[in-house]
Structures are given as structure tokens and as C-alpha cells.
Amino acid sequence: MQLNKMAWRTLARNKRRSLITSFSVAFGILLAVTFTGSGDYSYTSMIDTSAVMGFGHVSVEAAGYNDRPGLARRLTEAGGVRKTALGLPRVAGAYVRIMGQAMFATGAKSVGGVFMAVDPQLEKPLHNFFLRSIVEGRLFDDTNGRGAVVGAGMAVKLNLRLGKKVIVTVTDKNGQLTSELTRVCGIFKTGDDSVDSGMVLLPLGRMRQVLNYGPDDATLVAVYVNDLRQVKRVRTLLAAKLDHKANLEVLPWQETQPDLAGLIAVDRLFNYLLQFLVGLVIAAGILNTMLMSVLERTREFGIMMAVGMTPRQVVGLVLIESFWLGVLGLLLGVILTTPWFIYMSRVGIDLSRHIGQDYSAGGVLVDPVMKLRLYRESALVILLSAFGLTMAAGVYPAIRAGRTMPVESLKET
Amino acid sequence: MQDAPIVQLEKVSKIYQQGQVEVKAVDNFDLTVRAGEFSVLCGPSGSGKTTILNLIGALDAPSSGRVWLEGQNLAELNRGRLSRLRRDRIGFVFQSYNLIPVLTAFENAEFVLSLQNVPAAERRKRVMAVLREVGMADYVDRRPDELSGGQQQRIAIARAVVSEPAIVLADEPTANVDSEAADTILDLMTMLNREKGVTFLFSTHDQRVMDRARRLIRLRDGRLEADENQDR
Ligand SMILES: Nc1ncnc2c1ncn2[C@@H]1O[C@H](COP(=O)(O)OP(=O)(O)O)[C@@H](O)[C@H]1O
Ligand SMILES: [Mg+2]
Numbered sequence: 221m222q223l224n225k226m227a228w229r230t231l232a233r234n235k236r237r238s239l240i241t242s243f244s245v246a247f248g249i250l251l252a253v254t255f256t257g258s259g260d261y262s263y264t265s266m267i268d269t270s271a272v273m274g275f276g277h278v279s280v281e282a283a284g285y286n287d288r289p290g291l292a293r294r295l296t297e298a299g300g301v302r303k304t305a306l307g308l309p310r311v312a313g314a315y316v317r318i319m320g321q322a323m324f325a326t327g328a329k330s331v332g333g334v335f336m337a338v339d340p341q342l343e344k345p346l347h348n349f350f351l352r353s354i355v356e357g358r359l360f361d362d363t364n365g366r367g368a369v370v371g372a373g374m375a376v377k378l379n380l381r382l383g384k385k386v387i388v389t390v391t392d393k394n395g396q397l398t399s400e401l402t403r404v405c406g407i408f409k410t411g412d413d414s415v416d417s418g419m420v421l422l423p424l425g426r427m428r429q430v431l432n433y434g435p436d437d438a439t440l441v442a443v444y445v446n447d448l449r450q451v452k453r454v455r456t457l458l459a460a461k462l463d464h465k466a467n468l469e470v471l472p473w474q475e476t477q478p479d480l481a482g483l484i485a486v487d488r489l490f491n492y493l494l495q496f497l498v499g500l501v502i503a504a505g506i507l508n509t510m511l512m513s514v515l516e517r518t519r520e521f522g523i524m525m526a527v528g529m530t531p532r533q534v535v536g537l538v539l540i541e542s543f544w545l546g547v548l549g550l551l552l553g554v555i556l557t558t559p560w561f562i563y564m565s566r567v568g569i570d571l572s573r574h575i576g577q578d579y580s581a582g583g584v585l586v587d588p589v590m591k592l593r594l595y596r597e598s599a600l601v602i603l604l605s606a607f608g609l610t611m612a613a614g615v616y617p618a619i620r621a622g623r624t625m626p627v628e629s630l631k632e633t
Numbered sequence: 634m635q636d637a638p639i640v641q642l643e644k645v646s647k648i649y650q651q652g653q654v655e656v657k658a659v660d661n662f663d664l665t666v667r668a669g670e671f672s673v674l675c676g677p678s679g680s681g682k683t684t685i686l687n688l689i690g691a692l693d694a695p696s697s698g699r700v701w702l703e704g705q706n707l708a709e710l711n712r713g714r715l716s717r718l719r720r721d722r723i724g725f726v727f728q729s730y731n732l733i734p735v736l737t738a739f740e741n742a743e744f745v746l747s748l749q750n751v752p753a754a755e756r757r758k759r760v761m762a763v764l765r766e767v768g769m770a771d772y773v774d775r776r777p778d779e780l781s782g783g784q785q786q787r788i789a790i791a792r793a794v795v796s797e798p799a800i801v802l803a804d805e806p807t808a809n810v811d812s813e814a815a816d817t818i819l820d821l822m823t824m825l826n827r828e829k830g831v832t833f834l835f836s837t838h839d840q841r842v843m844d845r846a847r848r849l850i851r852l853r854d855g856r857l858e859a860d861e862n863q864d865r
Contacts, residue, residue, distance in 0.1 A: 222740065226735055523733065524733065527719065527744065527745050527792070528720020
């Protein structure tokens with residue numbers, strides 16, 4: 221049969237209508253790419269930012285630490301855990317850290333905050349946001365020394381400068397209050413006010429002594445992956461490898477950062493809902509156009525069926541028309557979306573003027589530049605959905621065409 | 634010797650409900666059409682010509698009575714079988730706008746053969762032969778809207794006869810063309826009947842067309858008024 225040829229010629233006969241229809245498919249693809257892409261980009265950057273503030277994409281912690289953090293719950297053999305993590309595929313880094321509450325004081329004032337004790341030999345700016353954000357001085361280089369890197373906000377509050385003394389007071393693993401004298405060797409500024417006024421980096425070796433920890437103890441090992449999509453797999457692998465070690469948990473970022481996970485889940489839901497509605501509107505438009513095109517051809521269908529075409533073949537003919545409309549829409553969509561996507565993923569739109577200075581949301585820094593990032597899977601889903609919706613919109617018109625009664629449609633007026 | 638009957642109508646009635654009123658479009662009608670006939674259903678507008686052709690062509694079902702085509706009772710066939718029967722055994726020519734607008738004259742003439750999955754080479758041979766007979770061989774690439782009404786009817790006739798059906802049903806095939814084109818169409822059908830033995834049953838209310846029929850089946854209000862063989 222020549223259904224394909226007939227379908228093509230029908231589309232060509234009404235070029236403008238076919239173009240408008242496939243353009244609306246293309247426009248849907250553009251919108252979906254923009255919505256999904258900006259979501260994927262901002263979620264990824266929020267998750268990454270949050271991860272480099274301490275816990276990592278996956279964190280190994282003492283059992284119970286996540287629910288009730290306290291310096292009494294500690295991980296033993298942290299170094300071994302780190303090595304195991306580093307041995308896994310798709311792991312980009314793993315760091316032994318101690319995180320906990322502390323009081324920071326000078327002679328005159330004191331403020332409460334959070335410290336993160338790190339090994340200066342191991343930490344890399346890539347996986348440590350504070351290191352990246354140092355604006356004055358630098359990271360201590362002796363893990364047993366007395367260096368401290370404080371946030372710019374805290375520096376203002378406590379009137380600190382490089383070289384000034386800060387007393388750090390913590391409760392050790394036995395619940396005893398202990399204090400330690402440190403000296404400011406660096407100041408960081410992340411742009412997030414609460415972090416800048418509440419976070420201090422301290423040397424790991426020194427803090428182990430202060431907290432009465434063993435030489436391989438820590439509160440967590442923060443693990444970083446190359447690609448967020450690998451979090452689940454890395455977590456499962458790591459948990460399996462560490463199975464024999466009781467008293468620890470391997471947690472994905474969703475569990476160590478539940479607020480962020482919730483925020484993203486809600487945002488993503490709305491994003492998808494919006495896309496679904498846009499898709500529905502576009503599909504309704506296509507359905508309407510197809511139906512119009514079918515209804516004005518009842519006589520043609522009547523003749524085809526009178527001379528022996530089966531209703532099923534007529535349904536097929538109209539479905540082939542929507543198939544080619546879908547293909548056309550996909551092509552146009554790719555042509556239209558590619559330059560936009562390339563621009564938006566490389567350059568983006570700077571929104572900093574509209575947001576103000578503190579770009580945090582849910583306690584996490586947000587990139588003020590709107591950019592797009594699209595996972596291959598998302599792109600595939602978008603293209604397939606656009607195509608699927610076009611085909612779906614053609615189903616009812618096709619069935620209507622197949623129901624044509626030749627006797628009725630052939631009546632001479 | 635009499636040829637086998639191709640079409641048999643037995644006490645056929647078709648009743649339409651129009652609001653409260655019942656319209657008897659065809660009323661207790663009997664008819665036998667044999668192979669090789671060149672017969673005309675005639676009668677004023679509304680006398681039931683189209684309805685009878687639709688019943689014979691398996692496009693419509695009677696309210697009562699039976700329709701047989703080559704010995705097959707149409708009431709016993711499902712939709713799919715009826716489609717196939719129309720495709721393989723019946724040729725249709727309608728009053729106007731017979732052709733599929735997106736197909737060329739050649740492709741329109743070829744349409745039924747493609748539905749039958751006849752191989753392309755054979756299709757081409759058979760279609761070109763018929764197009765020569767109807768005098769349209771030079772118009773193969775024209776679209777229907779580039780042809781006159783008479784030319785369109787000739788393509789429709791080509792489409793109807795190329796599959797060598799048992800009978801060609803033509804509903805007022807000359808009603809929408811000028812008299813010169815009507816003559817051409819009639820000459821064509823006569824020639825195909827005489828030389829190829831194609832069985833024709835067509836309807837008309839045009840006296841000049843009636844004059845050329847060999848058998849005149851006169852209808853009035855859905856009933857048979859007269860059934861005359863004319864010597865010609
Ligand atoms: N679908 C229908 N509904 C109601 N009445 C119809 C329908 N089709 C035909 N008729 C009526 O049946 C009668 C015969 O119509 P038709 O077969 O078209 O006659 P003809 O072709 O001889 O003009 C007319 O009175 C017409 O109004
Ligand atoms: Mg009629």
C-alpha cells in the first residue's frame with residue numbers, strides 16, 4: 221500500500237498547518253528542555269554545593285549520628301573506610317572529617333557554631349567549598365597544629381584578623397567540656413551569611429586529641445562521586461564492602477541533607493507538573509488540528525473505503541500522518557533547541573541583579589546564573605514524550621477517520 | 634444460453650426513519666443482473682436509485698429482503714469480508730469527486746490494485762492499458778484538481794474496471810459533466826461492455842443516457858415501475 225506516500229502528501233498539501241503543528245511540538249521540546257535543564261542544573265549545583273560543605277554525596281557515619289549528631293558517636297577505622305571508598309569505581313574523592321558543634325570565643329565575645337576538622341594534607345578545594353572560598357590567609361598545613369580558618373561573618377562578629385586567638389570549646393567523646401586555643405590562619409567567604417558567620421575549619425589531628433578520639437577516629441568519611449546519578453550505586457557498593465563493620469551507616473546526600481532533598485523533590489514535582497500541563501495543551505492543539513484535517517476529508521475516506529480500503533487501513537493512514545508530524549516536530553525541535561541549549565549551558569543568563577547578594581535557598585548556595593544542564597536520559601525522555609504525545613494526539617482523529625460511513629460521506633448534496 | 638446472475642435482489646426494502654415519518658426509499662424490490670449486461674436504473678430524483686446501488690455495492694444493508702452478489706448473501710459477511718468484496722468484485726463510479734486528491738491520475742487508477750497488493754510492474758502494465766482505453770494515458774501525472782470533471786470521471790472508470798470486477802456500479806456518472814463529456818463517458822462504458830464484457834449497472838435521470846441503455850429499469854417511489862429491454 222501507498223499509505224506512507226499518501227500521508228506525506230496530505231501533510232504537504234496543507235504545508236502551513238503541518239508546519240504549525242510540528243512547530244508546536246518543537247516548541248514543547250524547547251520548553252521541556254529549558255524546564256528540565258534548569259532544574260537539573262540548579263539541583264545538581266545545589267547538591268554539589270551542599271556536599272562540598274561537609275557531608276559529601278555519600279557519607280559514612282557512626283550508626284545513629286545522622287539522627288542524633290553528637291561528638292560521642294564516632295567512626296573508628298575511618299582511614300580504612302576512606303581507602304575502601306577510594307577503591308570504588310566512579311568515586312572522585314573521600315575525606316575523613318569530624319563535624320560538630322562548638323563555641324568560639326575571644327577575650328571579649330563568644331558565638332556558637334559548627335566546626336569541621338580536616339586533614340590539610342588530604343583536603344582538596346574541589347571537594348571543600350571553604351577551601352575554595354578563602355579570601356585571606358590560607359589553610360593550616362599542620363594537622364596537629366593550632367590553625368583555624370573562620371568565616372568572614374564570624375571574623376566580623378568576634379573582631380578577628382589573621383593571627384588572632386580563638387578559644388574553641390567542645391564536649392569531648394566522654395561528655396566533658398574542653399577548650400583549646402587556636403589561631404586564625406585563614407578567612408573564607410562563601411556568600412551564604414549563615415555559613416560565613418557559623419563555620420570554622422580546624423586541624424583533624426589536633427581535634428582528635430581535644431575530643432579524646434583515637435588516632436583513626438572521626439565522625440564521618442565524606443565520599444564524592446563523578447556524577448550524581450552514581451550516588452545510589454556507589455552507596456550500595458560501599459555499604460556492601462563495609463558490611464562486616466558494624467556500627468556504621470552509609471548514607472546518600474538525601475539522608476544527610478533531608479531539607480535540601482525535600483526542597484528539590486517539591487520543586488521537581490512542580491516542574492514536571494508544569495511540563496505535563498504544557499504537554500497536554502500542546503497535545504490538545506495537535507488533536508484539534510488533526511481532527512479538523514480528518515473531518516474535512518470524510519468524503520475522501522468514504523471513497524477509499526467504498527473501493528475496498530478497510531477501516532483499519534484508514535486508521536493506519538491517519539496514524540502515519542501523526543507519525544510523520546511527530547518526526548517533523550522532533551527534527552524542528554532539535555534544530556530549534558540545540559543553539560539555545562548550547563548558549564544556555566555555556567553562558568546562561570545572569571540573574572544576580574534580580575536576586576540580591578545572599579543566594580541561598582534551603583541553607584544552600586544557589587548559582588545566580590541560570591544555566592541548563594541536561595542528562596542524556598532526560599533528553600531522551602523529552603524527545604520520546606514529545607513524539608509519544610504527538611502520536612497519542614493522533615489516535616482519536618484516526619479512530620474517527622476509521623469510523624467514516626461511506627454511505628453517509630458519499631451523499632451528494 | 635443465459636449468463637449466470639451476478640446480482641440478485643429479493644424483496645428488498647430500505648426504510649429510513651425521518652423523525653416521525655418512515656421513508657420507504659426502496660420498497661419490496663426484486664432485480665437480477667446478469668454478466669455482460671449494460672443496464673440503467675432510471676427514475677426521478679428520490680426514486681431510490683442511489684439506495685439500490687449502495688445496497689448492491691455492500692455499502693448499505695437492506696431493512697428487509699436479501700441481496701446476493703455472485704451467489705453470496707451479503708448479510709452473511711462481516712465488515713472485513715465486505716471491504717474485500719468491494720475491493721475485489723465491485724467497481725464504483727460516483728457522481729463527482731471520485732478521486733483521492735493527493736494521488737495523481739495514475740495513482741488513483743492504480744488505487745484498487747495497490748489495495749490488492751498486485752506487484753508494481755503488473756499494476757503499471759494494467760493501469761496504463763486501461764488509461765489508454767479511456768484516453769487518459771497522457772494525463773498520468775496530473776492531480777485530480779488539474780483535470781476536468783469529465784476527465785476525472787474517466788479516471789474513475791479506469792479505477793473501477795482495472796481490477797476486473799464482476800460488476801461496475803455507477804451512480805449518475807454523467808450528471809455533473811457537460812453533454813460532450815457525458816457522451817465520451819457513455820461511449821467509453823459501452824465500448825468496455827462490448828469489447829471487454831464488463832457488466833455495468835448505472836443510474837441516471839437523463840433521457841439521453843436512458844436511450845443508450847440496453848435494459849431500462851424504471852423506478853418510482855422505490856418500486857419497480859417497468860423493466861424493459863431496448864433493442865439497440
Ligand atoms: N440517510 C437517509 N435518511 C433518510 N432518508 C433518506 C436517506 N437516504 C435516502 N433517503 C430518502 O430515500 C429516498 C431515495 O433516495 P435516493 O436513493 O437517494 O434516490 P435517488 O438516488 O433516486 O435520487 C429519498 O426520498 C431520500 O430522501
Ligand atoms: Mg441519487
